Amino acid sequence: MKARFQPSFHFVAALAAGLLLTPSRAAAKTFTVVFDNFSFTPKTVTIQAGDTVLWNNGGGSHTVTGDGADKFCGTGIISTSCSKTFTTPGTFPYHCAFHAGFGMVGKVIVTPASNPPPLVSITNPTNNTTLSHSGSVTIEATATSAGTIASVEFFDGDSLIGTDASFPYSVELVLNAGTHLLTAKATDTDGGTGTSPAVTVIVQAAIADPIPARITQGDITIELQTIADGLVSPLGTAAPDDGSGTLLVYDQVGLVHVIQNGTLPNTPMLDVRSRLVTLNPGYDERGLLGLATHPNFAAHPFIYTYTSEPNGPSADFIIPVSGGTTNNHQSVIAEWRIDPAHPNQVDPTSRRELLRLDKPQFNHNGGTLRFGTDGFLYFTVGDGGAADDQGPGHSLGGNGQDLGKILGKIGRIDVDARTSSNGQYGVPSDNPFVDQSNAVKEIYAYGLRNPFSFSFDRLTGDLWLADVGQNDIEEVDQITKGGNFGWPVKEGTFFFDPNGDGNGFVTLAPVGEVPPNLVDPIAEFDHDEGVAIIGGYVYRGPALANLSGKYVTGSWGEFQAPEGRLFYRIGAELKEFRLGEDNRKLGLWLKGFGQDAAGELYVCGSTNLGPTGSSGKLLKVVSVTPPTELKVAAIADGNSIRLNITGGIPPYLVQGRPELDGGPWIDLVTTNGNSVPIPIVGSTLFLQVEDQTTKIVTLYHATLDGASERPNPVVTSASGSALFAIQGLQATYLVSYQNLKATAIASHLHGYAGPEGAAGILFNLVPAGEFGVSGILSGVHTLTTEELAGIVAGQTYVNVHSQQPPGHSGGEIRGQLIP
The missing domain is CATH 2.120.10.30 (TolB, C-terminal domain)
Known part of the structure; x- marks a missing residue:
């Protein structure tokens, strides 16, 4: 499929050739460099003194920063474009301040402007032409010089398309979808060269918004x-x-x-x-x-x-x-x-x-x-x-x-x-x-x-x-x-x-x-x-x-x-x-x-x-806890347990009994406050808290010692206690331990086994700070239904492990969570 332009461009080219046969001096020009994809295109541009380089941002966050004292466009991000006119011959390297390490560097070579270069321009297609599809395109140019034009080279970006040595100068190529920067470079018999202003041709095919629907x-x-x-x-x-x-x-x-x-x-x-x-x-x-x-x-x-x-x-x-x-x-x-x-x-x-x-x-x-x-x-x-x-x-x-x-x-x-x-x-x-x-x-x-x-x-x-x-x-x-x-x-x-x-x-x-x-x-x-x-x-x-x-x-x-x-x-x-x-x-x-x-x-x-x-x-x-959900945290406070209550709708009713299934719940205190001390009576105490919406939090308390370790009891002066607040599948735990033989190395809830058995780890109990010979473990764990059933059935226990020797890596103190 061909995508040619109107023949009238040939006439324009011939007319322009008649007007530009004998340039008397070199006119200042503007050369375009596009930067994107971690590169400057073209990477090296050769100009004459008095010419201008225009840098256009093709995408991304980049700078155009000179290597020397002259910083070109500075060190800030160039959102659209910037330019600089060079008046002194020399070689001027530059870079992107963000991506120079990835090879995003360029160079401007400025030659003396003593000899007028050939004048060349692309006459077909015109700048900013848009094509509806890819296809074959004829590119035409006119070139003049004080001497004789030897050849005209055509480029798509940095890629040489072809060369023509006779007027009218033209080449044909297939332009694929995308944006093309076309230039022509004329060389005369004296060795002088001149490059045309870039002509942008856009071949449509890219989809502007591939997926219009947004993620909701x-x-x-x-x-x-x-x-x-x-x-x-x-x-x-x-x-x-x-x-x-x-x-x-x-x-x-x-x-x-x-x-x-x-x-x-x-x-x-x-x-x-x-x-x-x-x-x-x-x-x-x-x-x-x-x-x-x-x-x-x-x-x-x-x-x-x-x-x-x-x-x-x-x-x-x-x-x-x-x-x-x-x-x-x-x-x-x-x-x-x-x-x-x-x-x-x-x-x-x-x-x-x-x-x-x-x-x-x-x-x-x-x-x-x-x-x-x-x-x-x-x-x-x-x-x-x-x-x-x-x-x-x-x-x-x-x-x-x-x-x-x-x-x-x-x-x-x-x-x-x-x-x-x-x-x-x-x-x-x-x-x-x-x-x-x-x-x-x-x-x-x-x-x-x-x-x-x-x-x-x-x-x-x-x-x-x-x-x-x-x-x-x-x-x-x-x-x-x-x-x-x-x-x-x-x-x-x-x-x-x-x-x-x-x-x-x-x-x-x-x-x-x-x-x-x-x-x-x-x-x-x-x-x-x-x-x-x-x-x-x-x-x-x-x-x-x-x-x-x-x-x-x-x-x-x-x-x-x-x-x-x-x-x-x-x-x-x-x-x-x-x-x-x-x-x-x-x-x-x-x-x-x-x-x-x-x-x-x-x-x-x-x-x-x-x-x-x-x-x-x-x-x-x-998970996210709704702000109105009743939550209870328990803190050891001497011979008492202090309940910190948040959420729910007060007043709060605290009830207790010594056994999980040990008769009716006994009302202990009704309060509008958020901090309530409850004396500890006996080795095991079950507590529950209700608010005006009867969202129940049940608390389980157990004692830890070495004699409870299985299969082999441990002789130790260490002791501890465990308190779990269960609401639905959320367990808030507080475990304290004292006087271990060596620094604790881990603590877990184990299941499923009674007081005389042993079982594997269900989940870790996390220290509030660092492990020591004494310390506090506290945290929140979301139970599985199987874990909750094991707790209710009395088939779980807390175990605290210490560094061996002289401690006990298999567990120094243990307590059945539910007796």
């Missing part, structure tokens, strides 16, 4: 409880399956922290900062990007890390790059063993490198590590970086579609085998391309751009992945073995046009051959909602019944501000959570999600864009 708020309200703060840039968690309740949180800067019994020790479990590339504190996509624990952690106490490291040994997955450049870094998966003498520390000498792969650019790294229900380790790798799956290190047609490269893929390996080519892992025999000679055997699925985060549904085993999009679409994929998820042929459910040197965009029509059986996402949103999706988990925890079975994800935010958002999926639709009773904003850059051994979810975020500062937080997703 749903009817699920959550609250976020701070579990750890003072982090830098937390990205996610890993939970060992050893029943310890330990949660590991990994920080992009290279630290793995242990959270046990609700506390964060000062010393990290692992510090790999010295192994990493130097991170850009302003913004970086490299670092410690993934962490996983062995699926049989009790027998095999190994953790696995995914790190961005300087180029070192030859990679197991080599990525050739062209143009004299080198790979930006290498991504490395390694195994580490827990120090047997220090269970919260990794033995730094135990590192075993599983694999190493080349990464052409700093971005699009993927990096998540997860073990599947099959026991194999899954990992993600981005398409190599840069933009549009193009550039050095990228295959023609994109790395995402190239089965000969690991880039843009999900990999799957067996960490317990040693049959790979490097002898450090195994390749599962049922990997989908294991028998394909030209394919990487480790590939599990492909056609991905930046699969930054994924997870397995702990109930079904389904693999859910969030793939960060280019300029338009963020998507949620349900991954299938051997599936092709489209990138860069598609972005979301739309077709994708990489658009050469311009910005890629989505379109309704394919721009090339479409592979068969592409898998579309199950949910997607466009950049009206945020510029990067952060994948989470299908919620399977016991605490939030209305969230059960729903996939939780979110939007990272915007480069300009910490505007992360939290979503959940219903069918193909995403809904936004209501956050807190005040329905507030998250106020963080959303950097990841986590999941503990019980299936509860966590949010990782920071108020800093890059890996710097100490504003990083790990937040637990919890």
Whole structure:
């Protein structure tokens, strides 16, 4: 299909040629440079003294800052355009103050203006022409000189289109969808050159608003409880399956922290900062990007890390790059063993490198590590970086579609085998391309751009992945073995046009051959909602019944501000959570999600864009307590228990009895106040509080001592008490202990067993401060219906464990919660 312009342009060109045969001097000119996609286009511009350079912002937050004393347009963000006239010959380098480290630099070469250059201009098409579709276009120009024109070269951006040495000067080319900056460069027989003003031609095909419908708020309200703060840039968690309740949180800067019994020790479990590339504190996509624990952690106490490291040994997955450049870094998966003498520390000498792969650019790294229900380790790798799956290190047609490269893929390996080519892992025999000679055997699925985060549904085993999009679409994929998820042929459910040197965009029509059986996402949103999706988990925890079975994800935010958002999926639709009773904003850059051994979810975020500062937080997703709900907290106060009552409608009635089923409740006190002391009589006392809406809170009290330990009683002078306030499925607990033989190391509610039996851990009891030989444990736990039934049936007990020796790691004091 041809897209020619009117023949009258030939007449205009000839007339102009007659008027411009003998230029007497060089007229000052304006040269246009467009900046976007971390680059200036053209990167180098040669002008004459007196000429002007105009910089136009094609997208993003950038500066145009001279390297020397002359700062060109200054150090502030250029929202639309800026210009500078150069009067002195020389070479003047400049850069973007934010992204110079990513290669966003340019240069203006100013030559003396003593000899008038040729005059050249594009006469067809005219500036700001808009075409309705792509097709063949004839570009025509006129050129004059004091001497003789030797040739006219035509350019689309920096790319040479063709050359014509005779008048009328013209070339023909196919303009694909996007914005094209056309220029002509004339050279005369004296060696003088002149470049025409740029002509902008827009070929329509991009969709202005791919998904007009906005994500609306749903009817699920959550609250976020701070579990750890003072982090830098937390990205996610890993939970060992050893029943310890330990949660590991990994920080992009290279630290793995242990959270046990609700506390964060000062010393990290692992510090790999010295192994990493130097991170850009302003913004970086490299670092410690993934962490996983062995699926049989009790027998095999190994953790696995995914790190961005300087180029070192030859990679197991080599990525050739062209143009004299080198790979930006290498991504490395390694195994580490827990120090047997220090269970919260990794033995730094135990590192075993599983694999190493080349990464052409700093971005699009993927990096998540997860073990599947099959026991194999899954990992993600981005398409190599840069933009549009193009550039050095990228295959023609994109790395995402190239089965000969690991880039843009999900990999799957067996960490317990040693049959790979490097002898450090195994390749599962049922990997989908294991028998394909030209394919990487480790590939599990492909056609991905930046699969930054994924997870397995702990109930079904389904693999859910969030793939960060280019300029338009963020998507949620349900991954299938051997599936092709489209990138860069598609972005979301739309077709994708990489658009050469311009910005890629989505379109309704394919721009090339479409592979068969592409898998579309199950949910997607466009950049009206945020510029990067952060994948989470299908919620399977016991605490939030209305969230059960729903996939939780979110939007990272915007480069300009910490505007992360939290979503959940219903069918193909995403809904936004209501956050807190005040329905507030998250106020963080959303950097990841986590999941503990019980299936509860966590949010990782920071108020800093890059890996710097100490504003990083790990937040637990919890239920919201309605403001009118009756709540009771109990505090030990000498020989009394002080009840602090909030919510509900006063006056409050406090009742008690010595046994759960021991006769009628006895009225103890009626009060309009919020703090009531209740004397402790006997070893066990059950209390309940009613308000005018009869919202009942039942309290259980028990005594802890060494003689109650089973199977072997403990001789100790230590003692303690436990008080649980139960309302519905919410348990508020207060446990005190005194005079242990050694510092406490843990405390749990165990079940299900009577006073003479022993049982496993139901959940951790968290210290109010640090563990000691004496101390207080307090917190709130959402019970499962099974846990509540066990408490009511008298089949649960509190156990406090101390450091052995001289303490008792199996438990020094114990008390049955219900006699």
